[in-house]
Amino acid sequence: MKIKCIAVDDEPLALELVAKFIEQTSFLVLEAKFDNAIQALGYLNQNDIDLVFLDIQMPDLSGMELARILDGKNSEKKPRIIFTTAYNQFAIEGYKVDALDYLLKPFSYEEFLKAATKAYQYYDNSSNLSKDKKENQKAQxxxxxxxxxxxxxxxxxxxxxxxxxxxxxxxxxxxxxxxxxxxxxxxxxxxxxxxxxxxxxxxxxxxxxxxxxxxxxxxxxxxxxxxxxxxxxxxxxxxxxxxxxx
The missing domain is CATH 2.40.50.1020 (LytTr DNA-binding domain)
Structure with missing residues (x-):
């Protein structure tokens, strides 16, 4: 099973690091990366993505605001989120938008892989990656x-x-x-x-x-x-x- 991802961060070095971590993880596929949440939202409205690695503190549209928008979407189209942030005060807000995990910068590849594995297990167990999600839920x-x-x-x-x-x-x-x-x-x-x-x-x-x-x-x-x-x-x-x- 492959999980289609995007990375969103307004800090170039942080964005490149997350992209690198995604690319070296066998079950993740990096579909795109963005340095602002508005462009990411436009992409997500046009493409089916399973997982978003998302910074919180960004200009114009914050990561938390983007997460709230995504949380209101139809469940079949809604990607899951792993927050990547330097601020720990948003942890409770992250759970309110059903974030899968919360990575606090700076984080190592080991910490990244742990969060990514949690996402893999979650999607695998709940069949959230299936295009026929509702049909699968009726059967389980x-x-x-x-x-x-x-x-x-x-x-x-x-x-x-x-x-x-x-x-x-x-x-x-x-x-x-x-x-x-x-x-x-x-x-x-x-x-x-x-x-x-x-x-x-x-x-x-x-x-x-x-x-x-x-x-x-x-x-x-x-x-x-x-x-x-x-x-x-x-x-x-x-x-x-x-x-x-x-």
Missing amino acids: DYIFLKVEYQLVKVLLKEITHIEAYKDYVKVHLEGKPNPLLSLTSMKNMEEILPSENFMRIHRSFIINLDHIDSVSRNIVHIGNHQISVSDNYKDAFLEFINKWLN
Whole structure:
């Protein structure tokens, strides 16, 4: 498996170093390199790239601003990001945009390779490099979640519901007293979960349709949990209920 990459950094020496590291890593392919984020965004809008090695502090458009733009794209076209920066105060912001890793300058090839290997393992496990990603997700029965600093395999059938919690999500599992806490967004969870099994019924809740015990008025009962269906999601949920009844 080859991971298509670009490098973005406004410092010429730093850009050349990252490009060199990419080129000497067997499973990475350097497709292009840019000294500003605006040109990189234009390229990404026209080309399918899997991974971006991205500096943060850049003029006009910062790396973090570019990352937020990319994070809002359709999941099939959205590249993953490894930040390369001299500033450590952006680490939490990096996780908010679902960055795979955060390399603090100056970094060695060993550190670079460790981050790149993490990307390789992530893409391989979650099939994020496949052009038929949604079809693959329908066929597989699990996902991987970032929990603290590791990837945890979670069986879809064990997920009862997902709950928004500040910058995290709580993934509630059947038979488990404590939910998994993952630093990701509800939007990302909605994208990676198969729509035939999971439905968002509230700004703060996604439910596993197979785990619904009962429905009363606008309340869904899952085990001991009672989850309201908000007005924004009511029509889609009622459509599901009508199909269920028929």
